[in-house]
Amino acid sequence: MPVLRIPTPLRVYTGGQSDVTVSGVTVSAALADLTARHPDIRPHIMKDDGELRAYVNLFRGEENVANLQGLQTPLAEDDRLRIIPSIAGG
Amino acid sequence: MTLAIPSTLLGEIYAVVERAYPEEGAGFLLGSDGPVRRVASVFPLANASEDAARRNRYLITPEDYLKGELEAEAQGIDIIGVFHSHPDHPERPSEFDREWAQPYFSYLITSVQSGRAIESRSWRLTDDRAQFIEEAIEITL
Numbered sequence: 322m323p324v325l326r327i328p329t330p331l332r333v334y335t336g337g338q339s340d341v342t343v344s345g346v347t348v349s350a351a352l353a354d355l356t357a358r359h360p361d362i363r364p365h366i367m368k369d370d371g372e373l374r375a376y377v378n379l380f381r382g383e384e385n386v387a388n389l390q391g392l393q394t395p396l397a398e399d400d401r402l403r404i405i406p407s408i409a410g411g
Numbered sequence: 412m413t414l415a416i417p418s419t420l421l422g423e424i425y426a427v428v429e430r431a432y433p434e435e436g437a438g439f440l441l442g443s444d445g446p447v448r449r450v451a452s453v454f455p456l457a458n459a460s461e462d463a464a465r466r467n468r469y470l471i472t473p474e475d476y477l478k479g480e481l482e483a484e485a486q487g488i489d490i491i492g493v494f495h496s497h498p499d500h501p502e503r504p505s506e507f508d509r510e511w512a513q514p515y516f517s518y519l520i521t522s523v524q525s526g527r528a529i530e531s532r533s534w535r536l537t538d539d540r541a542q543f544i545e546e547a548i549e550i551t552l
Contacts, residue, residue: 332515409468410468411468
């Protein structure tokens with residue numbers, strides 16, 4: 322099953338886990354599984370309509386899924402998915 | 412809350428932000444959490460903001476975040492914070508810093524005055540995102 326890497330700021334919502342094994346054949350399905358297992362993380366990565374928040378990026382391996390099929394990007398059993406926050410300030 | 416950082420690593424940060432001046436310099440703090448959060452290494456990154464914005468804005472691309480995360484994993488540690496500079500401005504977070512900050516991270520801000528790093532302070536965003544709380548910096552040998 323794919324493994325989802327949680328960035329340090331969001332691990333408080335996954336009980337401190339840095340890696341969560343998720344089920345799903347697409348990125349969207351994997352995120353649905355993550356938020357079902359750890360509902361407190363949902364508002365920090367998704368808007369109410371299910372779209373990703375602007376500062377949330379998802380990578381399959383080392384590829385940004387925004388450059389692939391977005392939330393419909395397919396996932397293989399051994400894929401590693403990462404939530405990557407945008408970092409800015411000034 | 413305390414952020415412990417070796418003096419050599421603070422020196423590395425100062426070198427990065429002085430080179431970036433008059434633009435903002437930025438990068439990650441890598442280390443481990445605990446009763447005292449400890450910085451084990453720093454990971455400078457390019458400021459990906461538009462040219463004209465780099466004097467008062469910094470941006471770390473998702474691709475560069477991934478590089479930082481892979482580097483942290485290779486060292487068996489985590490990304491625990493972000494460092495950046497305020498050229499000719501105080502080392503206090505701005506409203507723009509607050510809007511873009513993530514809870515949990517230590518935000519080490521260094522004031523660079525006329526090209527020289529003067530002082531650093533570290534801050535963490537409250538869970539409700541309303542404000543930053545300053546944390547103590549412990550400079551270690």
